[in-house]
Amino acid sequence: MARLELSSRAFKCTACAKSFATETARATHALAKADHHYCQPCNRCFGSATALDQHRRDSRAHTGQPPLVQPSAPLVNYPVRTTPAALVLVTPARQQSRPVSALLSAPAAEAEQPWVAPPASPAIPAPFIITSPILCRGNVYSRHPPAAQSALYDQLVPRCHTLGRLKLEKYALEDTLVGEDLEEYHATPRHDLSFPKRKAVVLDCEMVGTVTATVTGGRGRGRDRDRDEVVALSVIDFFTGEVIINSLVKPQRPVDDWRSAITGVTPAILSASVARGKALQGREGVRAQLWQHVDENTVLVGHSLSSDLKTLRVLHTKIVDSAILTAEPVFGKTRKLGKMAGLEKLCRELLGLRIRGGALAGGGCAHDSLEDVLAARELVMWCLQNPKPLQSWAARNWNSELNKGRKKYRMQNRSGGGGQRRQSRDDLDSDGRYSFGSDQHVERWEDVVDYELWPKSPPDWSD
Numbered sequence: 001m002a003r004l005e006l007s008s009r010a011f012k013c014t015a016c017a018k019s020f021a022t023e024t025a026r027a028t029h030a031l032a033k034a035d036h037h038y039c040q041p042c043n044r045c046f047g048s049a050t051a052l053d054q055h056r057r058d059s060r061a062h063t064g065q066p067p068l069v070q071p072s073a074p075l076v077n078y079p080v081r082t083t084p085a086a087l088v089l090v091t092p093a094r095q096q097s098r099p100v101s102a103l104l105s106a107p108a109a110e111a112e113q114p115w116v117a118p119p120a121s122p123a124i125p126a127p128f129i130i131t132s133p134i135l136c137r138g139n140v141y142s143r144h145p146p147a148a149q150s151a152l153y154d155q156l157v158p159r160c161h162t163l164g165r166l167k168l169e170k171y172a173l174e175d176t177l178v179g180e181d182l183e184e185y186h187a188t189p190r191h192d193l194s195f196p197k198r199k200a201v202v203l204d205c206e207m208v209g210t211v212t213a214t215v216t217g218g219r220g221r222g223r224d225r226d227r228d229e230v231v232a233l234s235v236i237d238f239f240t241g242e243v244i245i246n247s248l249v250k251p252q253r254p255v256d257d258w259r260s261a262i263t264g265v266t267p268a269i270l271s272a273s274v275a276r277g278k279a280l281q282g283r284e285g286v287r288a289q290l291w292q293h294v295d296e297n298t299v300l301v302g303h304s305l306s307s308d309l310k311t312l313r314v315l316h317t318k319i320v321d322s323a324i325l326t327a328e329p330v331f332g333k334t335r336k337l338g339k340m341a342g343l344e345k346l347c348r349e350l351l352g353l354r355i356r357g358g359a360l361a362g363g364g365c366a367h368d369s370l371e372d373v374l375a376a377r378e379l380v381m382w383c384l385q386n387p388k389p390l391q392s393w394a395a396r397n398w399n400s401e402l403n404k405g406r407k408k409y410r411m412q413n414r415s416g417g418g419g420q421r422r423q424s425r426d427d428l429d430s431d432g433r434y435s436f437g438s439d440q441h442v443e444r445w446e447d448v449v450d451y452e453l454w455p456k457s458p459p460d461w462s463d
């Protein structure tokens with residue numbers, strides 16, 4: 001009994017005095033508490049972020065490690081891979097021998113003297129493990145220690161949607177595409193053990209409308225929704241929050257609808273990025289960059305990913321869509337889903353997180369694609385770990401929404417349906433976006449978009 005009590009006291013949080021059964025549980029608790037200011041290598045908590053930074057600078061345990069910097073964007077967890085310098089094999093000094101050519105050319109007296117090895121190069125410090133939470137525009141996002149990432153992956157994989165669900169939600173699949181459409185699409189690379197890729201990433205695209213040859217009444221050139229092209233791409237690692245790709249993209253066709261209020265991208269901003277060589281070149285450039293990090297076994301995570309993958313012309317089947325995760329508890333796992341909630345609404349009601357210019361966000365543009373992928377990541381993690389609260393929220397929320405829809409429908413019928421509809425359930429695809437497939441008059445994007453339902457959001461590319 002005494003041994004058991006001693007073991008339980010061994011894993012105690014120094015900040016709040018709570019006890020844990022294992023060191024991993026205690027470390028996870030300390031990392032989740034932003035006010036604990038926890039140093040994982042030293043197993044210590046500090047009273048403030050300043051004290052923690054001072055400790056990392058001065059402590060001998062951190063000698064040779066870079067100081068912690070708190071950025072406004074997510075930190076990178078993995079060391080950057082660079083081309084290694086020539087390898088040098090070093091043996092102990094007493095066993096060192098000079099090159100043969102040097103011994104032959106040296107004077108006899110010098111050759112008899114023992115050769116002293118030159119000072120060794122400074123040892124490369126071990127990779128600095130970042131344990132602080134991720135900060136983005138005033139919000140704090142979770143960062144999980146390596147010990148917890150494996151368990152999180154085991155929770156994520158079973159939640160990948162079935163092919164039947166992906167087909168119902170209009171995902172592009174190989175058996176649903178024919179002819180020229182199939183030729184345009186590219187499947188993610190085959191799994192290759194010699195080139196390991198990420199286990200799971202979060203992806204978000206911003207799209208613009210491009211010019212096509214179709215003519216519509218009174219509006220000049222029309223635009224089929226399938227002709228949308230990507231103008232910005234953000235990809236992060238699901239487990240660490242590491243920023244993998246964050247780039248503007250030059251569309252292949254002329255743009256006739258920039259949607260700058262949503263994407264945050266203007267012609268001037270994109271032109272400047274292209275001139276600096278910072279922009280990716282169309283879908284091909286995006287896919288080439290993406291293939292460096294994902295393969296057929298990578299889980300793609302995001303909010304309403306079907307349109308993103310269609311725009312990129314990418315075929316992939318290991319998908320976890322936060323819009324589907326939050327709608328299935330109401331509509332079921334086999335039926336076609338109805339109206340889906342936007343990312344901003346889901347974060348506000350499920351996570352208590354205000355994104356896109358909310359009260360906690362720090363100034364500037366109200367939209368940020370990095371913020372969106374971080375929010376989608378946090379939302380999926382919450383859904384994985386809180387199935388019962390999700391079910392309760394879904395039943396309460398959607399019953400209210402359906403009642404509102406029925407009431408609105410009855411009122412429209414009583415009034416004879418007078419006036420042009422601004423937006424109805426039929427105008428929304430399964431991903432909550434306005435449908436351009438109607439034969440009705442094509443409206444401008446700004447006239448029909450619902451900023452609460454629109455799941456995409458633009459980054460601030462002004463810098």
